[in-house]
Amino acid sequence: MAISSLKFSPDGSLLASSAADKLVKLWDAYTGEIIKTFQGHSEGINDIAWSSDGEYLASASDDKNIILWSLEVNAAVKTLKGHTNFVFCVNYNPQSNLLVSGGYDETVRVWDVARGKSMKVLPAHSDPVTAVSFNHDGTLIVSCAMDGLIRIWDAESGQCLKTLVDDDNPICSHVKFSPNSRFVLAATQDSTLRLWNYQNSRCVKTYTGHTNRTYCLPACFSTTNGQFVVSGSEDAKVYIWDLQSRELLQVLEGHRDVILALATHPTRNIIASASMEKDLTIRLWLDESSIPT
């Protein structure tokens, strides 16, 4: 059993979590109280994503489906079928009319949310796709996979614009655009995070010190109080680096197993992390000095 994904709602009031127990749960982001549980998948869930208006959640499951949940009616409103194997990752575009997903069938799929239908299938990789997301204006998609490749796609035509790869091509476990969308942050299973300028195809920063050799650990940006890169680790700790200097600034200890899920709050200095098997907890880390009284 493991908690696979954590995401704060766009307004920061809620925290959504997904787990191998086939459930999506909603929590109050400030008090930690459980608010709601969504049930419907027939297998464990790998990832969740919020729509930009905070009204919908999408969940990606080993049951090969993506389910869209409405917070207003408190129920599943659509099931997106098409992937032929576990769906591993999912994200909305900023306009939230499209979803992008990736999975063990090695494809990246773009979905029309309103019609609940697959619009594009990209045979994107030669191994399971571990992460997909849109950039800030929805024109580009980034994907990464266990084949070690990071690919950037034109969202409209589905054309691959470039392929970023480091010499040894270690398994790539996570990738996302930076908040200004000029860089992509990639986590690879050689215990390294790399910040790539994808326009000139150069790796501009690397962050090390944590352990990532086996699991798909997400990495996040934290921008509420400076510029930081945050990642989970297989030694049960959360690592925080200064984005520019690459200096390891802080290590958060408390979890007792691998940290598989991580989220940074959109407006406050809060980090949420979650773990697996030996420690099925979600922990919220606060910078108390910054909380308004």
Add this chain to the structure above:
Amino acid sequence: MSIRSRISSLAMRSASTQAGRGLSAILQKNPHDVVITFAKRTAMGRTKKGQFKDVPVDEMMQSLFKATLEKTRLDPAKIEDICVGTCHPPSPTYVSRAAALAAGIPPEVPISSVNRLCSSGLMAIRNIAQAIQSGEITLGVAVGVENMTLNPRPTPVVTEAVDKQAQAHDCIQPMGWTSEMVAQTYKVSRQKQDEYALISHTRASEASTRGIFAEEIIPVEIRGSVISVDDTIRPGVTMESLSSLKPVFPDWGAASTTAGNASGIGDGAALCILTTRERAESEGMEILGKWVGSAVVGVEPRFMGIGPVAAVPKVLSQFGLSKEDIDIYEINEAFASQFAYCVEELNIPMDKINPNGGAIAVTHPLGMTGVRQVVTGLAELRRRDAKLLCTSMCIGSGMGAAGIFVNEARPLHGAKL
């Protein structure tokens, strides 16, 4: 048309087909020039495991024709002839015609196929260009396509009476045998082959990383998937990984040809639209480049790989050009053995040859290559704002071919990324 204007237009035409020797003449722009208004390729798929392993050539062509018509908004009724360069699919002309019809090209548009083995794509361009030069047509399409997964090279069979002649016997032997013959006769060491192979792999991988191929690939939709990225290029190739590979043809002497220093086997298609400069300008079609001409030669079958050594000087001298006049060469890398020999024998610097890698890295779908070289070469000339391209290849059974093209496209600004 009055007698005077008819005579003068005929005079213009024969003048343009015979004129144009020397660099400045080649670079001139005349209304009867044959120009290329569209040049794109599909992504390539590795043999047996790649993205086209189940997609026969008719389906590849149908989707490429459709994507081309959508992108160019060309009214297909304006196409006056199509020529498809392809080697081994059964019934090539029938399936090409079916694919064209299925893509929405009207039955009034005729089609043919041409097979001069590895040069078939260049021959398709040559056939359409020469038909335009002769005045028979004014707008045509040249295609190069091959699916080596579904249509591998069949073993040619000849009768004993024919086989008795030594060169006839040699000319049907497998390509790998000719690679070993060139390597051993011209003493191209395994080390040298691997060095040239490494250049190809490295350049192609870097080009893929820089997103260069996105400018020349047209995404095609096949069975609900959008195919737009080569699955053939291998990142991270090193001298160590190349030198550890075992020779694949150990039966033929001191073998040195390996899977890493031979052209990859793959599937793909490419297409060019050709017309007259006059027609392109009057109909507002973007002019990417100009066809200058080609040359075909025969060489000793056993050493078929040396084809470019004969073809390149022939085409250059035909047009009064020196090898220094050429900005980029696309010389097919059938095998590093013959490629290394040709490059060194022709004495052309490697930084002008296959700047984004060649067949060793990207694969050599036989019929596609002749068109792919033009697509890739023109795209690179465009980026460099340079002028002349010379494409060349060796040809199975002992031949060579070469073509010359002028880039007329301005560098792209505001590319997607």
